[in-house]
Amino acid sequence: MITLTFALPPAKLRRNHAQTRFVSGLRAAYSAEMYMSALEQGWRPQPALTGELAVRVTWRQTGHGDVDNTLSACKVIFDGMACAPMRAAKDMTFLGIFQDDGQIEEITVRRERVATKRAECVVIELWQ
Secondary structure, eight states, rough: OEEEEOOOGGGGGGTTOOOHHHHHHHHHHHHHHHHHHHHTTTOOOOOOBBBBBEEEEEEEEESSSOOOHHHTTHHHHHHHHBBBTTTHHHHHHHHOOOOOOGGGGEEEEEEEEOOOOOEEEEEEEEOO
């Protein structure tokens, strides 16, 4: 199992209707932040996982929210954890943990309320 904790994506990246051309700079910055965070947690680049994957997401945030919105907000995280697609933006950083987010066959999402903004994060647990 791979377990990584990341900062929550910027609010503009959590919207279903966000258009890529307007948020590409945010996506690039967040993907670089994810990469550095993974390195700080001891993750090291290695061959990408193949085959079916399962993911458990624990979204820790102040206030309330809908689980379905949390799931859609994870898209940018899953994209950053995958290998670079053929038509990837030049400024994006990819962890390459798995080949493609299409490998994810099962996703469990849980929201947890935290008391402070400093405690906000998303915990991703990934296994085959």
